[in-house]
Amino acid sequence: MSDRQAGAGQATLVIDGAEVAFEPGESLFEVSARVGKRLPSLCYDERLEAFGACRLCVVEVEGIRNPVASCTTLAADGMVVTTSSAEVEAWRKTLVEMVASENREVEVDPLRGHASQELSRLVARYDAVPGRFAGEPSGKSREDDGNPFLLRDYDLCISCYRCVRVCAEQQGDHAIGIANRGFETRITTEFDGELRDSACVFCGQCVQTCPTGALADRKAMRGVDVPGEIEKTRTICPYCGVGCSVDLMTKGDKLVGVQPAMDGPANKGALCVKGQFAFDFVQHEDRLAHPMVRNDDGELVRASWDEALDRAAKGFRGVVERHGRHAVYGVASGRAPHEAAYLMQKWIRTGFGTNFIDNCSRA
Amino acid sequence: MSRLDDNDLLERFRKLPAPLLPLLHAFHERDGLVSEEALEALSEGLHIPRAELYGTLTFYHHLSRIPGGQAAPRVCTGPICRYKGGPEILEALRKDGATPMPCAGRCDEPVPVLFGNEVRVGSSVPELLSRPSPLPVPNPGAVEECVFAEIREPDRASLVGYERTGGYEALRRCTAGLRPSELIDLVAESGLAGRGGAGFPTARKWSAVAEATGGPKTIVANADEGEPGCFKDRVLMDHDPHALIEGMCLAAHATGASRGFIYLRYEYPETLAILEKALDEARAAGHLGDRIHGSGFSFEIHLRRGAGAYICGEETSLLNSLEGKHPFPRNRPPFPVTHGYEGTPTAVNNVETLCSVAPIVRKGVEWYQSLGLAENAGTKLISLSGDIQRPGNYEVPLGLPLQTLLADWAGGPPEGRRIQAVTMAGLSGGFLAGADLDVDLDEPGIRSKGSFLGAGGIMVFDDSRDMVQVAHGAMEFFAEESCGKCFPCRIGTRRLAERLAQSHGPRDLATWQQEARELSVVMRATSACGLGQAAPLVVESLMKYFPEELEQSLVSGWSGGNDER
Amino acid sequence: MSNPLSDMELPNVMFCIGTNMTECHPVAATRLKKAKAKGAKLIVADPRRIRLAEHADLYLPLRVGSDVALLLAMAHVIVREGLVDGEFVATRTRDYEAFRDHVAEFTPEWASAICQVPAKDIALAARWFGEAAPGAIYYTLGITEHISGVDNVQSLSNLALMTGNLGKVGGGINPMRGQNNIQGAGDCGAIPSGFPGFQACDDPANVAKFSKAYGREIDCEKGITKVTALDLAGDKIHAMLIDGENTVVSDPDKGHCEKALRSLEHLVLIDIFETDTAKFADVVLPATAWAETDGVVTNTERRPQRLRAAVPAPGEARPDWWILAELAKRLEMPGFDYSGPDEIFNELCSLSPIYAGLDWDLVGTGAYQWPVPEKGHPGTPRLHETEFPNGRGIFKKILYRDPAEVVDDEYPIWLTTGRRLQTYHTNTQTGRSEGIDYFVPHEVLEVHPEDLTAWGLADGQLAFLESRRGGIEIRVEAHPRSPRGTVFSSFSFAATPINDLTGSGYDPVTQTAELKVCPVKIRPVAENEPVPSS
Missing domain, CATH: 3.40.30 (Glutaredoxin)
Incomplete structure (x- = not known):
């Protein structure tokens, strides 16, 4: 949404001295972000219902005694809002230090998940001292859960419930819940068991929304010790036809993981177990690395490109000579990109003048 | 009676409003625990995801998941x-x-x-002996009472006794033609405000519900009296249950509500039976149900038992609990008056508030206003306990000096002792001590001392008590009862409790106080509900009144670590 | 899909038939779950009690292959109860009256006997869908992989037309595509009936256009389908070039398929692994894989999006386009000098009216859904908003037909096949991804617990499963989502080639195989008993 000038008749509010127009239903958090002031938060995920748990985004509103959580407060005509007074900033720093105090560590590897750096970034932003307010840690890691994909490192959990909410609201599976209360709160499954025995489908959305890396991508974490910086490349998932946008994470030449694109038009940050975790076939040792031709003993053996292409071309030429151009058939892939399918049909049509072309959609 | 199977139980409750709590209790009592099998049946029967239901179950204190747990003391x-x-x-x-x-x-x-x-x-x-909860002692100040005025009459808890002393007359006036708007005006003029702690004007709440669109509208009696040191609603319900029922009927008439709930705390099982009986009597006598007194007004009350969670006294947590959801407080706005139980306009009123309405209707606005002292209208129930000669419930005129209540009405501290401190609002208001004990019992007076009257629980601690230990116990309570939703409360209560117990945190007074103040300020300013906003008062008042004791404790080390968690 | 994926959060009635969406298109299914959370009603028709059925407000556990009967009866009820959108029918469709008269005899009671679904549930589904505003239809291969696949789709089309649910926000008729670029392969003209952009290849004007563009006279008649080509292998078809398909595992009637490939004189494969199909190849050419390839794919909602390479390919693997171009050059075909995929895609756009407004750079935004008829056009999220390709939507009179094979005394059990959540297709990719085997270590046949007992099988036991075409050894698993008398397996494990059994028949129009229906018999196998080869 673009910034708009306040037009006549449209509802406006004043935010840090500037008059801003807003749409009905917009929260103060959204209005603030729209005018370039993204307020700090740990429980906010724009895809989810505002929750109001972390209280980092509180702002002061004239005429209201206590500060309000900007994420759960709707903009109203004539509101006068102060987002970052010195007092509020001091509260935020204390809150960040309180949150940091409940965890084993704050700095975690970014391979853990898409949002895993949120807490450490806030600690840096507020120059907060994680050791202040030292006390008992709040979470308890579930090292016993042996599933290969989701690390449940709850020692790092800050009870923002984004995982619970993303599972309910985004994924619609309600596989995880909230056990106990207060500081004893734990993220749990039905009967506190392992994820495999729950309604979890391992879509990984909880991992990607976790702001501390408490839920982490076990497969990507295998790449923690791979040297190099993480680079991200936007592409599309290779599996079904929904066309989810993903970011490939690479270190050097190594594909180390996948993260969903929060702005992917088809998926808006969602993925399934395959798109999230089944990426490593690409660099599997079984990959064909060289052309192969069948030798006189009937075995496929390694060949150079020239040999293989010549052999392939010769075979087609021979068949046309013996049986005519209608003896050649082409099957394009539903998995390769357009350029492959387009050239396959062009190859058949240009080479043989037929429409003897199909793809694998019938299987 | 033969043991009911899962389906029998599900069939009995599934179609009723707010079925989860009664079903959980039914399984709990049938099996002695809430088993995994029971949860699976409930999940399927009520279409609540298992993980959510399991989590909700673990939120409550009293629902046991171990065999025999239900009956265990x-x-x-x-x-x-x-x-x-x-x-x-x-x-x-x-x-x-x-x-x-x-x-x-x-x-x-x-x-x-x-x-x-x-x-x-x-x-x-x-x-240990089972016995009815004590009646309020005869008013030692000989001051006219409102809700306690007839409570000591014989048989007051029965329909006959209640009607003999003016019971259901107010409701009859409504069914005979007193219009809802007139009733709301009358309550507005009386100045009646919420007696559960928030002090919101009752008439304003009712008219908001009356004006809200959507329905069916709902009245909820908040009988989840969980604040430590508060036991006033229990005595009202035990000895004057029809007053609550009539109050709810009046609220329903005023707002246009057709359904009501009494949300009663788990720890009052005898009260549950008393209310059940009273509801049956009221229904049989035509004071409740379809076409009350033959008028066009219909209203039904459903009794629901909580399961042990202080936060469920917070009205939006209570509503979530009724709805079978995880009992976190909701974000407001929207408020319950427009989006309450299952999204319908709902008035959540305290028991004492509701019990005040019929006397106001019967005896008049002027009479009610005259009960208070000076500027104050009406009365307030005070639950007084601790180191005091005559603990119990007192109905005091608003504005009564605290010292009058403590010394004249309740007989002062035990022989040879001095009152060191009292709590306000149960635990939520922290302590008053020293010169601040000279205060009038009304909201402005107590707020001027940095505390609040709240639900009216006052606990007295004499000079034999270790106030650091008392404060620690209080903070442990808040930490354990914090729902866990908002960060400042969830973390802050635990950190303050740890610092009072000196298991963590600095040992020099200045740093200790600096940290405690910082935590308190953030909790008070940013917590999402009253629990986290009020909890730091205990520590703040400890620092204010007992800095020497605090320093002594930091120097000598904590000795009171036998607290149960 | 006629409508965008985002519309899936908007219907107030969703009719899902023959789509195991939570497993096969899990991310699309999240949108249905959201719509449901907002109060939409969900109707699920599927022989198996799939996870989507657990979410359903109304579940119709129809017998495999009985979809047409169900849909005829729903149309009957919609007519009978006056729920037809008269204005839409009058202004946007034709041949309604004949259709209306046609469905008069197909009552829910009639359908109930075929579908084995209570008549009242059929009527209720019809009522809900008839009253929906809007109502949307979602389907997948459970509709198309039948000898009556085209009839099934036409029946759904009738339903959408009569209720006026086409061209509307939140409505539509929405097939879910199962592979990342199966839509794109069609868009690109890799079909025997059309050039790029679905331009009919038996239309002289189109033939002239492409003959000119490609510098080669092209036949003015449709080609043959892959199924026919395999049937004619060794007879009329003697050479094949196959890109990225593990034909012998994914195609029905494995024995037949292997025989066909074996009878070719020349088979060239382009793939990323040496698949089971490579056994029959003369030449295997290594292609770059996803994550190594720049290109374009089109998703199920007609949205072309960019693939981008992130890592280098192993060894000498090359992009498919490079391989095809080189092969073309060695056969002296003109027009294969490309500097990169962008040039190829832009050529496609220049020849395809549905891509005319796109180019390599524009498609990088992912913001367009075809048709994009000219530059500056915003794309077309919803089809048929004002008119249909033929002007008006045509009602078709469809009759119910039994599947190619039905259960009998010898083969008394229905076998149906499909995918599972964690294993994709023939598992060449998911099977090489670590951790997937934690969930699905090997193939199992899902059998209703009571059937296990009735058939003398124990949960987890090995069994021999046999159809008229072949038999395999497979482990059985008690699974309440299988109905009595119907069993399920995926086709993901080469070690358990379920497609040895399938292939009882093909749709006469599309030649899609009836992979969803195959009568079988089953018997226990002792763990060490030798299994007869099929």
């Missing part, structure tokens, strides 16, 4: 009972599987122990 170790034999009784009953419970609302005759659905009280195991 729970011993009150609340702020008063911990000094009146609670810990010793708990130890003695450990062999029977006893567990501690937070304040169970019997501070006037400690110590209550819950055996299944029976409360026994006594100061040691051999003395």
Whole structure:
């Protein structure tokens, strides 16, 4: 949404001295972000219902005694809002230090998940001292859960419930819940068991929304010790036809993981177990690395490109000579990109003048 | 009666409003625990995802997941009972599987122990005995009362007794033609405000519900009296249950509500039976149900029992609990008056507030206003307990000096002792001590001392008590009862409790106070509901009134670490 | 899909038939779950009690292959109860009256006997869908992989037309595509009936256009389908070039398929692994894989999006386009000098009216859904908003037909096949991804627990499963989502080639195989008993 000038008749509010127009239903958090002031938060995920748990985004509103959580407060005509007074900033720093105090560590590897750096970034932003307010840690890691994909490192959990909410609201599976209360709160499954025995489908959305890396991508974490910086490349998932946008994470030449694109038009940050975790076939040792031709003993053996292409071309030429151009058939892939399918049909049509072309959609 | 199977139970409750709590209790009592199989049946029957249901179950204190857990004794170790034999009784009953419970609302005759659905009280195991909760003592100030005016009449708890002393006359006036708007005007003029702690004008709440669109509209009596040191609603319901029913009917008439709930705390099983009986009587007599008194007004009340969670006294947590959801407080706005139970306009009123309405209708606005002193209208129930000669419930005119209540009405501290401090609003208002004990019992007066009157629980601590230990117990309570939703409360209560116990945190007073102030300020400013906003008052008032004791404790080290968690 | 994926959060009635969406298109299914959370009603028709059925407000456990009967009866009820959108029918469709008269005899009671679904549930589904505003239809291969696949789709089309649910926000008729670029392969003209952009290849004008563009006279008649080509292998078809398909595992009637490939004189494969199909190849050419390839794919909602390479390919693997171009050059075909995929895609756009407004750079935004008829056009999220390709939507009179094979005394059990959540297709990719085997270590046949007992099988036991075409050894698993008398397996494990059994028949129009229906018999196998080869 673009910034708009306040037009006549449209509802406006004043935010840090500037008059801003807003749409009905917009929260103060959204209005603030729209005018370039993204307020700090740990429980906010724009895809989810505002929750109001972390209280980092509180702002002061004239005429209201206590500060309000900007994420759960709707903009109203004539509101006068102060987002970052010195007092509020001091509260935020204390809150960040309180949150940091409940965890084993704050700095975690970014391979853990898409949002895993949120807490450490806030600690840096507020120059907060994680050791202040030292006390008992709040979470308890579930090292016993042996599933290969989701690390449940709850020692790092800050009870923002984004995982619970993303599972309910985004994924619609309600596989995880909230056990106990207060500081004893734990993220749990039905009967506190392992994820495999729950309604979890391992879509990984909880991992990607976790702001501390408490839920982490076990497969990507295998790449923690791979040297190099993480680079991200936007592409599309290779599996079904929904066309989810993903970011490939690479270190050097190594594909180390996948993260969903929060702005992917088809998926808006969602993925399934395959798109999230089944990426490593690409660099599997079984990959064909060289052309192969069948030798006189009937075995496929390694060949150079020239040999293989010549052999392939010769075979087609021979068949046309013996049986005519209608003896050649082409099957394009539903998995390769357009350029492959387009050239396959062009190859058949240009080479043989037929429409003897199909793809694998019938299987 | 033969044992009902899962389907029988599900069939019995599934179609009723707010079915989860009664079903959980039904399984709990049938099996002695809430088993995994029961949860699976409930999940399927009520279409609540298993993980969510499991989590909700673990939120409540009293629903056991171990065999025999339902019947195992729970011993009150609340702020008063911990000094009146609670810990010793708990130890003695450990062999029977006893567990501690937070304040169970019997501070006037400690110590209550819950055996299944029976409360026994006594100061040691051999003395434990089941008996009705005490009536309020005759008003020693000879001041006119409102809600207690007829409570001591014989048979007041029965329909006959209630009607003999003016009961249901107010409702009859409504069904005979007093219009809802007239009723709301009358309550508005009286100045009646919420007696559960928030003090919101009752008439304004009702007219908001009356004006809200959508329905069916709902009245909820908040009888989840969970604040430590508060036991006033219990005595009202035990001895004057029809007053609550009539009050709810009047609220329904005023707002256009057709359904009501009484949300009663788990620890009051006898009250549950008393209310059930009263509701049956009221229905049979035509005071409740379809076409009340033959008029066009219909209203039904459903009794729901909580399961042990202080936060469910917070109205939006209560609504979530009723709806079978995880009992976190909701974000407001929207408020319950427009989006309450299942999204319908809902008035959530305290028991005392509701019980005040019929006398106001019957005896008039002027009469009610005249009950208060000076600028104040009406009365307030005070639950007084602790180190005081005559603990119990007192109905005081608003504006009564605290010292008058403590010394003249309740007989002062035990022989040879001096009152060191009192709590306000149960625990939520923190302490008053020293010169600040010279204060009038009304909201402006007490707020001027940095505290608040709230639900009216006052616990007295004499000079033999270690106030650091008392503060620690209070903070442990808040930490355990914090719902866990908002960060400042969830973390802050635990950190303050740890600092009071000196298990973590600085040992020099200045740094200690700096940290505690910082935590308190953030909790008070940013917590999402009253629990986290009020909890730091305990620490702030400790620092204010007892800095030397605090420093002494930091120097010598903590010795009171036998607290039950 | 006629409508965008985002519309899936908007219907107030969703009719899902023959789509195991939570497993096969899990991310699309999240949108249905959201719509449901907002109060939409969900109707699920599927022989198996799939996870989507657990979410359903109304579940119709129809017998495999009985979809047409169900849909005829729903149309009957919609007519009978006056729920037809008269204005839409009058202004946007034709041949309604004949259709209306046609469905008069197909009552829910009639359908109930075929579908084995209570007549009242059929009527209720019809009522809900008839009253929906809007109502949307979602389907997948459970509709198309039948000898009556085209009839099934036409029946769904009838339903959408009569209720006026086409061209509307939140409505539509929405097939879910199962592979990342199966839509794109069609868009690109890799079909025997059309050039790029679905321009009919038996239309002389189109033939002239492409003959000119490609510098080669092209036949003015449709080609043959892959199924026919395999049937004619060794007879009329003697050479094949196959890109990225593990034909012998994914195609029905494995024995037949292997025989066909074996009878070719020349088979060239382009793939990323040496698949089971490579056994029959003369030449295997290594292609770059996803994550190594720049290109374009089109998703199920007609949205072309960019693939981008992130890592280098192993060894000498090359992009498919490079391989095809080189092969073309060695056969002296003109027009294969490309500098990169962008040039190829832009050529496609220049020849395809549905891509005319796109180019390599524009498609990088992912913001367009075809048709994009000219530059500056915003794309077309919803089809048929004002008119249909033929002007008006045509009602078709469809009759119910039994599947190619039906259960009998010898083969008394229905076998149906499909995918599972964690294993994709023939598992060449998921099977090489670590951790997937934690969930699905090997193939199992899902059998209703009571059937296990009735058939003398124990949960987890090995069994021999046999159809008229072949038999395999497979482990059985008690699974309440299989109905009595119907069993399920995926086709993901080469070690358990379920497609040895399938292939009882093909749709006469599309030649899609009836992979969803195959009568079988089953018997226990002792763990060490030798299994007869099929």
